[in-house]
Amino acid sequence: MPDAPPFTPSARYPEEAFEMLDPSFARFRVMNSVIERLWTGGAWSEGPVWFGAHRTLLWSDIPNQRILRWEEDGGTVSVFRSPSNFANGNTTDRSGRLVTCEHGGRRVTRTEHDGRITVMADRFEGKRLNSPNDLVVKSDGSIWFTDPPFGIMSNYEGSMTEPELPHGVYRVDGRTRAIKLVAEGIPGPNGLAFSPDESILYIVASRAEPRQILACDVLDDGARLGTPRVLIQCAAGESPDGFRLDTEGNLWCGWGMGAGQDGVRVFNAAGAPLGHIHLPERCANLEFGGRHRNRLFMAASRSLYAVTVNATAAV
DSSP states (O other): OOOOOOOOOSSSSSSSEEEEEEEGGGGGGGGTOOOEEEEOOOSSSSEEEEEETTTTTEEEETTTTTEEEETTTTTTEEEEEESSSEEEEEEEOOOOOOOEEETTTTEEEEEESSSSSEEESEETTTTOOOOOOOHHHTOOOOOOOEOGGGGGGSSSEEEEESSSSSSSEEEOTTOOOOOOEEEEESSSSSEEEEEETTTEEEEEEESSSSSSEEEEEEGGGEEEEEOOOOEOOOOOTTTOOOOEBBOOOEEEEEEOSSTTTTTTEEETTTTEEEEEOOOOOOOOEEETTTTTTTTEEEEEEEEEEEEEEEEOOOO
16 A cells, blocks of 8 residues: 655644635634644545543544544554444444444444444335445434445445445434435435534535535424535535534535645535645545544544644534
8 A cells, every 4th residue: 555645744833734715714723733643554534533531533444444543642543443344434422422334234333332333224115225424413312324325336445236225314313213314316425414503404415516515404303304405516626525513603624636625625604615724635524522622633535634723513
């Protein structure tokens, strides 16, 4: 496997990799915080999730069939789970349990506090899911996830087979495990996240041409979604992936696919671009962590990066 792209930490403050697309983005840059490469050596890094009680970050290395663990105390990296069933997206529920999308099992699982694994969803109307990609847990305990066929299109991030269902977005009741299709017809549904008040669900349409980030109103006390509308229309070649929101409703999006595009693109709640954090690798997904939930962890291709920002995770 080739070496990861060269990375040289900023030699001066403030961090030079922050690009201001709007003057307001300057306030998010911490004057004496620079981007760190915490680890490298993966094949495709995805799904970072923060566990505050343990001061650890987990993330997926999909093709290598493992979930890795970074320890804030000492900065060590170890294997949390292997094989991981080609785990992709990860999050936590409101009880602090790990919830994971698995390409290999074509399912969504929950890791209980005693280590047991509970299958939360693997079928819809008797048909197998494609390859659950990313997910988020709402305050009512429901699990919302995207289900494109990316993990069954080859034997690299799963096992190649024909899909049984169209591309979809689903809601799973966290208590009964009842599954409901909440959005269909979105080409390549990928990253997703709720607005801070949970009134809007944002979804990346990663196979739209050009790609889009959609906004859907959450209706009927969270039981269904309104018609998707385009919040962000990407330029040709731009590729959003996973993303998170801060307490102000800004979208911090994994970005890449071209020279000068790799990293994190930040938009306000109206969809206007604010800034870009440049990385030497495409950023697939990200997470706010640390004691104050203001340390931005970025899972980017072969590596894991972090930088402290003046923003706080929405949840």
